[in-house]
Amino acid sequence: MHPALSILVFTVTSGFGYGLMTLLILSQLLGGSPFANVNAYLIAFFVAFVLMSIGLLSSTFHLANPKNAWRAFNRFRTSWLSREGVLALLYYPIALSYVAVLWINEWQTTVAAYVLGAVCVVLGFVLTHCTAMIYASLKTIPQWHTRRVPIGFCLFFIYSGVLAYALAVVSEGGSPLSAVWIAACVLALTGLVFKLKYFTFVGEPSKTTINTATTFTEATVRLFDTGHSAENFLQKEFAYVVGPKTQALARKAVLALAFIVPLVLSALQFSRESSSLSMAIAAVLCCYVGLLLERWLFFIEAKHVVRRFYGEQY
């Protein structure tokens, strides 16, 4: 699949935003804010809103006809893309009213704050699930049509949220609870194992072959001619490939940048007396680049079945 940069930026950046928001709410509701002052907490919220919004805006850049984007809220009963749009829009007023309720009650966690916060946390997961289901619902792409995709999206969004939250706390001179570093390590390790297993999964042959595509299931079928002299839309969109060396290198880079480096850094932070800001920044940056690369690879390794008509055997 052709990886559109705007989609990569959108899913990863908004993932950081929703993840940070979720962690900010959870930490407030579960054990009070570890932030030095109210302003620091508000700044973190603002950053989360900005990340979410950058992501959502960037998602419209891949539309060929963005003037009709407002219509995308129309078909939420059938379309996962529509559901994602509706929930993304719904997220803003709920998250804002959560902050407002905290503000009005002078940062005491009232019942209203608990309810709104809980709704926001659940909505974050449901929204990420909807985003993932846009891909996972496509029967045409065996590498995407699996439960692994929504599980992975939810895992990575909360993982990036934990790292971003840790950075937010450290940047205000505070030290996150050791539970945060433990969570970061556990999630990084889970992500690593998950991704390794996914890499094996995408190599499995699909049941849709050039034979089922052309109806000749009892003979060998080879493409003789595509019928046109230059690449068409279908080939550019669905048969976008990189060399095996690039792919192997990208896989290693994903594992290292997105999971191993943040894992080591978080483990070091856990063992230190006070958290280091530069290490927290490095962890977030590595994770961001790593997850962008992960999303890129997610597209590269997705083999749309239209490729069977262009000669791919299985």
Add this chain to the structure above:
Amino acid sequence: MKLGLLIDLDTCVGCHGCATACKQWNTSGTIGPLSDSNPYGKDPDGAWLNRIRTYEVGDAPDSKTVHFPMSCLHCENADCVTVCPTGASYKREEDGIVLVDQDKCMGCNLCAWACPYGARELDHDQGVMKKCTLCVDRIYDQNLPEEERQPACVLTCPTSSRLFGDFDDPESEVSIKSRQRGGRDLMPELGYEPTNKYLPPREKATVEMFALDSTEDGFSLKSWVNKMIAR
């Protein structure tokens, strides 16, 4: 009604007449224009609703060249319609034709991703999705003589490899022929239940192959010339 095409893989000669007639009709039809980019340059590209690929099926001497025309198959379970967030893609209840409302499409490409048959192509100039309409602006046109109320690809096909009709009517020509010759679905395992059916090539006698005279060890003028040129 369940309107669709019956395509005969036995008689198609791969002339691309259907694709050309389709482009000609539809570029000025309800979903037109079908934009081209760089049409006379090195890498011509453009939106086509019909594409013909050619395959080599089987191994020599029992191999056959098969020309394979494909357009929208107007599936019963059209995922391209369910994934559409704007409601631009729809399947008509009355005749099963899958269409794109050009005024509502936002060009997100998701329907093209959801189609296993490559039937949808984005028109980059207009930013909207284009696909086969089964010439909906032709087949119901009362101003045309009745025999011309058929899709452009069907009318133009010189070998009559494309038939248009109602698959819901068991006595229609397409239903009868599909029954008689075992009309097949493409990628049936995906469960899209396409309306268009493909008729397999008829059995033909195997072509007799004669072994070539080989002069493996002896001297031949040809091998000598080849050697001299290679040097």
